[in-house]
Amino acid sequence: MISVHDHAGLNALARRCRVDPFLVRRFRTAFHKKQASAADALKELPAAALALFSREVDFHPLTLATRQDSQTDGATKLLFRTRSGELIESVILRIASGRTSLCVSTQAGCAAACAFCATGTLGLSRNLGAAEILDQVTQANLLLQPEGRQVRNLVFMGMGEPFHNEAELFRTLDLLAAPEGLHIDPRRMLVSTVGIPDAMVRAAKRFPRLRLALSLHSARPDVRERLIPVARRHPLGALREALLQVAALQGELPMIEYLLLREVNDTDADVLAVGEFLRGMKAHLNLIPYNAIHGPAPFDATPPTRRAEFAAALRERGFTVTTRYSLGADIAAACGQLARVTAGQTPAPPQPRPAPISAAA
Ligand code: SF4
Incomplete structure (x- = not known):
């Protein structure tokens, strides 16, 4: 075929x-x-x-298994079954401004095992092929057609670390931008990574207009490695170098994503560490409130007052700081919540609550 x-x-x-x-x-x-x-x-x-x-x-390597519409905002979670039986998820995000975004998966499960992420509890089943990634867009567009909407922006933030499936990711990006196909401007695509330095630079070279985001989540090595185990292979020095190379290639730094976890990565020591890691850079930090995953939550969200203090301290250091509120929390479709939990399925076992991480730098 x-x-x-x-x-x-x-x-x-x-x-x-x-x-x-x-x-x-x-x-x-x-x-x-x-x-x-x-x-x-x-x-x-x-x-x-x-x-x-x-x-x-x-036409469609995926079969739509279920659709869940948020009762509180404009999110719709789509659960697809691949031909080999894996379940993957995409999320339609109807933004208040009228735009429509789609969060797509690049892998069935994920090997990165980030401590705050429901997908990370699943392990990796397999990489998705480009046709399977693209079919998430096609099928979302078919569902959106009666609403007079079309996917305008794509975020690669669903299941999987996109750069762990680099070849199929790049093939997907080429096909998305092709005039014969969906013809989506790479400026409207955002690839989010936990930080694979060489792959970030390769992506910036091959797709100069593609937007990149780095999930930093901590600039203290011990904390970062506990939150994102693959960080052990990619030290902060290499990540900083990659950020500078991407900025030179694309004319802008990747967005810095920072998930806020109470007393884990929101201390004064964390502000200092972030400031040092990004010194000399015109960085835009996007703070993300924590969305609890299924079962006993392994972390607590940073309270709003501390979040405001954290943001203010970073602004004082000259950074642009915004807060990203995820849509779809009521249907487990928000950031870090994708874990194939649907009616009749057994949820992934909850992560044990990690031992406190010292606030000392
Ligand atoms: S946050 Fe991303 S990279 Fe980490 S486990 Fe979840 S899906 Fe994988």
Whole structure:
């Protein structure tokens, strides 16, 4: 089968049945840009080509298993089943401004095992292929069509560490930007990573307009390594160097994401460490309130008053600081909550509450 996103493969198929390239363009436009169903897009083709394309083109490698709509905000969590049986999640985010974003998964599960993240409790099942990542966008667009909406922005913050699936991620980004396909400007795509320095630099070189975000979460090595175990392989010095290289390549620093956990990474020592790590950089820090994961929460959220103090202390050091409030907390679709928990499923076992981490730098 040829993926509907494989433009070279579709061209070869079109040559095989000698179909007018103009009609193939109309088929692509209908499917990728006008959110037509596969059946409706195929109607753009003459009968002989329609039969061949129906047989040989793979439109949807994923099956939508469930859909959960938030009762409190504009989030919709989509649970998909892959052909090999893994369950993965995407989240539609209807932003108050009227824009629509989609948070996509790049892996089934995740090997990074971050201590605050529900997906991290699952382990890695496998990497997703580009067609599976792209089908999350296509199927979200089909669901959004009756609302007159279309996915405008993409955030790679769902299940998985995107740079642990670098080859398929890059293939996905190429296909998303292709004029024959969804044709999404890389400025409207954000890849968030826990910090794989070499891959960040490779991404910035290959996609100069792609937006990157670094989940820092602590600039104290011992704290960071407990929150993000893969940080042991990627020390802060290498991350700082990668940030500077990305800034030189793209003309801007990656966004710095910082999940606030009470008395773990929100102390005065943490402010000092962040200031030192980002010294000399025009950094934008995005503070993220902690969303509890299923079962007894392994952490507590930083109280709002301390969050405000933390933000003010960073602003005093010259950084831009904003707070990101996640949509979808009531349906376990907010940041760090994706863990394939649906009706009838057993949730992942809760993480043990970690021993207190010293506030000393
Ligand atoms: S935060 Fe991201 S990288 Fe870490 S375990 Fe969760 S999905 Fe994986």
